[in-house]
Amino acid sequence: MKRILILFLYILSGICVESFAQTLYNDSLNWIKANQELKSANYQQACSLYMELDKDMDTIYTEINSKKIEDLRKVYSINEVQLQKNMVQSKILELIAWIGITFIVLFIAFFFYIKKQNKRLIHSQEALNRAKGLAEESIRNKSLFLSNMSHEIKTPLNALSGFSEVLTMPGIDEATRQQCNDIIQLNSELLLKLLNDVIDISCLNVTNMKFNIKPCEVVELCQNVITTLGAIKQTEASISFETGLTSLELETDADRLQQMLINLLVNATKFTKQGSIVLRVEKIDDNTAQFSVTDTGCGIPLEKQGHIFERFEKLNEKAQGTGLGLSICLLIIKRLGGSIRIDSQYTDGARFVFVHPLKQEARS
Template identity: 70%
Template structure:
């Protein structure tokens, strides 16, 4: 029984012999084996017990070192894990902060862009208002300049020739001549005042025109007949049309005023030759009027501004420079359009179209 116990102990201790070999104790194990073979069981048992205790302590030391190494590795892994978690949180915070900054940048970009657009629009409106104010000041200056000159001329004539009429001893011929001059300048002064009234009234958006049917052919004939009797030029005023009659909806007084303005304007610059008013149907199905003269014509560089207020072809010529502007306002309100024919070079030709029916009452 004692021998079997020793054999079992030998088997158990042989499993850890490698640890003792690491420490150089292989001779002790050999001595124990020799004692066992020699039959000295007590000595062999004592040696094996000592070797077993030594092996156990060696295993404990090895295990403690391994446990310590494992703990160290675990501590290192835990530190790495904590650092990775910290880095992950930091990276997440960086991404969130970056997204917020990008969002703020985008918001600021579109806000600044919108403000720039509003600022540009405000500048445009300011420039437009400034331009209108400058035009208004310019028109006011031109108006005062023109009116002071245009009104002074007929008033001086009226005053001078009225004084002549009061002088004793003048003959009947001189008296009649003075009356004619006074009458002519009175009509001129009245026309100047009417032009100013017209240009102010036509600017009112809610002004109503008196629209009713009008026979245009007879109206044109009457206008030409009237002007032919009072013209102050050697040019002949003619009316041409291939139409026997043409009825259209219009303001008769305004259309007559438009025609008279164009014809009178032509007489100022046509000393001889012909001034022709023509009525026909345009390709658009509207009535087309044209006034053609053989006068001095209008230079191309001035044609673009000829319809502006106070614009005069000849600064020395009588008039306010409002006639063509009034014509444009009238025909626009009647639903038509007016322009100067730049292709005509034998003088000047003004053309305007007028609808046959008014879709909306003015």
């Protein structure tokens, strides 16, 4: 059995079988001799033979172990190469992963950069479009201004020239002379108002312009405005003032407030040939007063109501006026801390409403 086990180990270890058979034959002879010597009581010779057998077994085991060790070394060498290969592959995969992550981060950063640049470009384009629109509006306003000024100045100047010449003619009666004088006076006032409107529309845009704010009794001021316009009106419509207040004091620039009221009332007389024009004032709460000018004229179409406060905007291009009156009213009431609007619910003519604070807030 022991020899079969040794043969099996030889075969597994790859040692030559022929060499093993020779060794096995020699050992068998020695084994027989040793047993014979042991039976013959020749113990020394038997011990010598057994020791030689043991030596042969050690040799066989040594060869087997050497072969095994060599095989293990080869296997280890192969595993080490495979391990190094795996490590290299792992490092390559890790490098590829880092490159991929870096690329993704760069792509995201580039995407947001392009998005930010696009937003800036869009904002720049919008600013450019706004500037272009303002420039076009400025050119349009300039053209309208020159056109209006040419017409508005020419009309009263022709009247002044013509009726001044009539006054110098001999033989005219006193009634004709008085009529010519009234016409000259009216057209002189039109020219003065025209110049004042142009000055106002330029000055009111200056942010550091100071208003003369002080307490003002507005009920009395409104009555005086109605009296003044009643004397010079060029319409058959009645002009009246209505209020439930006996007095109302507010902090304002009296001249600017009077200018607003006159502009609104004169504007109403241009489009109200008959009927009535009513100025109203009321106190709507402890902090605010409300003024309104209501007429029974032709009214203002809805499509024009959103633009009526723009400069040079005229309801009727043939009507006398510069188209600056309502825009001046808007600028004045804003500086006084109020607001102005047209009442779109009123359909029997036109109604302009503006509110004014009773007390002016401190302004830096």
